[in-house]
Amino acid sequence: MTEIPHWLEKQYELQPSAVAVETSEDQKITYEELRSQSRMMASGLINRGVSKGDHIAFLADNHFNYAVFIHAVSYVGGIVVCLNTRLTPSELAYQVVDAEADYFVVDHHYAQLGKQTVDSSDLDLQIVSLEALPQTEKNNDLKETINFNDRFTMMYTSGTTGSPKAVIHTYGNHWFSAVASALNLGLSESDKWLVCLPLFHVGGFSLLMKNVIYGMPVVLLEKFDPSKVNRLIVERNISLISVVTVMLQRILEHKKGEYPVSFRGALLGGGPAPEPLLNKAFQFNIPVIQTYGMTETSSQISTLRPQDAWRKLGSAGKALSSASVKIVSDGKECSPYDIGEIHVKGPMVSIGYYHHEPHREDYLSTGDLGYVDQDGFLFVVDRLKDMIITGGENVYPAEIESVLQEVEGIQEAAVTGMKHSEWGEVPAAFVVRKDNWSVTIEELRIYCMTRLAGYKVPVEFYFIEELPRNASNKIVRRNLHSLIDKEGRNGDK
Structure with a gap:
């Protein structure tokens, strides 16, 4: 069992007056303030009945209170289930039920979405407002150490195939990720990381970990x-x-x-x-x-x-x-x-x-x-699942997409496989043109023929307004086929 001092306690000890988190609107919170607010919120959670091991579904945007809340839960020993704010009520309901959430905390922006989520589930789950969480000055039951083996977060995979699954992260997972990154990139006293990614995804959440592990x-x-x-x-x-x-x-x-x-x-x-x-x-x-x-x-x-x-x-x-x-x-x-x-x-x-x-x-x-x-x-x-096998040859969509984006006037492109009676599958390209550009299907086909083997050249091209993406901005290729009837074939739109 590996234990270390609670990482927020350590930063409070080392640099209490240093700025921990800023917002784009120039609001700032120090490590002392972050610790104080997190501990008060943790005490409020305990007074509400939250205990070690409880699963707390959390639906919120990127702001100070996101950081305050996750550290508050760590002081209690609960497990944060990070929910994607871009999902529908039915999608969120699946995750809240699957995660066996004991509590459901939402910020004020998502009060209605939270209510619709609970209404879509079979859970008798009370919605707790993040802003209205009770805060008390003192509680002697707060955790002062972190055990690397304890579970801290659950985050759902993007669900690009089948139902999403909840990935379990321990404190040790987050710690070793942050330390390994620092050993690779180096760390300077002047470093400051801009968080552009949503905090409910691991790429954004990991920066909140670096924030308290690095200081x-x-x-x-x-x-x-x-x-x-x-x-x-x-x-x-x-x-x-x-x-x-x-x-x-x-x-x-x-x-x-x-x-x-x-x-x-x-x-x-x-x-x-x-x-x-x-x-x-x-x-x-x-x-x-x-x-x-x-x-x-x-x-x-x-x-x-x-x-x-x-x-x-x-x-x-x-x-x-x-x-x-x-x-x-x-x-x-x-x-x-x-x-x-x-x-x-x-x-x-x-x-x-x-x-x-x-x-x-x-x-x-x-x-x-x-x-x-x-x-x-x-x-x-x-x-692996996106690879196209055409006539026994392996075709990788990313290679074709890269070639298409070389064409002047093309904003972005996505490629997927379409069934074919002779070849099994053939590539089909979905292309977004830049504003005021009139690139044609024939121009794309000719360019691809100069850069790709014949079996890699898309058999069909579709001009669309935007590519389907999930909340982490990854292309969801399984949704491309549904765009064909909507947007028109071979640039008819």
Whole structure:
């Protein structure tokens, strides 16, 4: 059993007057204030009946009280079930029931959504307002230490196939994720991380962990806004941001002027990055630090070091300290450049899913495809389930999407497989044009024929208004087929 002093208590001891969290509106809270508010809220939770091991479903936006609440729950020893604010009542009801929530806390923005969620479930669950939680000055039952083996959070997978599952994270998972990231990226007293991702996803939540484990301030952006991101990087001397592909695209589109010397780079996750995007960032002199991770790995598990950012453009780097990554195909580890499934292990890897058997294998099978080069750098290719098999040939949608985004006038693209009587499957492309551009289907087809093998060229092209995405801005390819009748075929719209 490994115990350490409660990480918020430690930061209060080390730097009580230092700023812990800022907002984009220039509100600030120190570690002393964060500790005090969290402890008072924890006492209020206890007085309400919350006890160690209780599951507390939590529905809220990016703001101070998100940080206050999660630390309050840690002082009690409860488990936070982080809920996605973009889900429908029926989707949330499934997760609240599946997680066996004992309490349901919502901020005032989601009072109605919370009520609809409970009404959609069979639970007799009272909705508790985050802002109205009772707070008391003192309670002697608060936890002063953290046990690495205790469960702290549950976060649902994106649910891109089947029903989403609740990933269980221990305190140790979050701790080792943060420490391994610092050993890879380095840590400076002047570091400040801009939080653009939603806190209910592991990429955003992990920054609240870094905040109290490193003693590093973070700036919370309630909703992603590319113009605000660019402004805050300059005005607040931001050193790092975490983004996914579509966010980086929009940041570059709105960028004006140079970033300050304090800016060390943008950590890019959420899947393979199109090469044109990486080249554009290179032209803007913005280091893109590609990462690979998932909810099951408590955020990143492989990250490109800043000094390799340009030399290994497109790579997700090497496994973080204390982690291991290997490529497997047909039960055997692959040679360099051979594509296979990415397998990972390390103390940041989740112990398993709620209601499922814990992970018992040495390595976790990720369901992602990739390869390593001769130097051991990981390159993520695509999701295993998204791979298209046409006439016996493997086709990776991300490769085609990258080519399509090279075409001037194309905003973004997504590719999926469509059934075909002769080839089994063939690629179909869904394309979003930039405003006031009139790229044609024939232009796209001809360009693809110059850059791709014939079997990789999409058989069908569809112009659509926007790509279907989930709350973490990942493309949901299973939803593409439903757009065909709605948007029209081969650019008819």
